Amino acid sequence: SQQGEEDPQALSIQEGENATMNCSYKTSINNLQWYRQNSGRGLVHLILIRSNEREKHSGRLRVTLDTSKKSSSLLITASRAADTASYFCATYSSNTGKLIFGQGTTLQVKP
Amino acid sequence: ETGVTQTPRHLVMGMTNKKSLKCEQHLGHNAMYWYKQSAKKPLELMFVYNFKEQTENNSVPSRFSPECPNSSHLFLHLHTLQPEDSALYLCASSQEGLAGVYEQYFGPGTRLTVT
Numbered sequence: 001s002q003q004g005e006e007d008p009q010a011l012s013i014q015e016g017e018n019a020t021m022n023c024s025y026k027t028s029i030n031n032l033q034w035y036r037q038n039s040g041r042g043l044v045h046l047i048l049i050r051s052n053e054r055e056k057h058s059g060r061l062r063v064t065l066d067t068s069k070k071s072s073s074l075l076i077t078a079s080r081a082a083d084t085a086s087y088f089c090a091t092y093s094s095n096t097g098k099l100i101f102g103q104g105t106t107l108q109v110k111p
Numbered sequence: 112e113t114g115v116t117q118t119p120r121h122l123v124m125g126m127t128n129k130k131s132l133k134c135e136q137h138l139g140h141n142a143m144y145w146y147k148q149s150a151k152k153p154l155e156l157m158f159v160y161n162f163k164e165q166t167e168n169n170s171v172p173s174r175f176s177p178e179c180p181n182s183s184h185l186f187l188h189l190h191t192l193q194p195e196d197s198a199l200y201l202c203a204s205s206q207e208g209l210a211g212v213y214e215q216y217f218g219p220g221t222r223l224t225v226t
Contacts, residue, residue: 031213033214035217040199040220040222041219041220042113042115042117042201042203042217042218042219042220043154043201043203043215043217044113044217045214045215045216048213048214088154097166098156098167099156099215100153100156101153101154102153103151103152103153104153
């Protein structure tokens, strides 16, 4: 079964608004990562949060991790049209030794 | 630029052809990966190489054959593919250590169409 599942599958907002994407997973993890993919391109790593961390910031990005609920959220503040992309969470567990990707959230930011 | 390059960027091949995808990483990483990305599906891990040794083969059909001659280069040899193999094939690299997997760096992908 899939480890990471993003919600919503698609999100459309106006430039300047905040965008929040959620990721849920099923088994224990060592870290959770968020990636961005522009249409038809490779994925770009955004941020990694370890299982003993609760919140992390990087520029306009804020990631939270709640291991008790097995969930994470990615917040993009003051969105820009250039943020239009698909966003994926990926979970790593030393039990499996694998990085498992979810299906992603497609974000559209309208100018 | 992520430091991972892939060639070709686009490939159209017939079901009887043989072709190869190439990936090169300039980051000094010790692990390299092949992923398949199809529409409406999660990213599928195909192969993992760690220090040039294959450590993962996720039940991939034998018509896909990986090769890792050194820690900087990775190939995916293709032969007698099926139309359902049409997808974006992504290569990635990372530095793996005792603490496990850290961030992966992806190439731009090869868009493969099998006719």
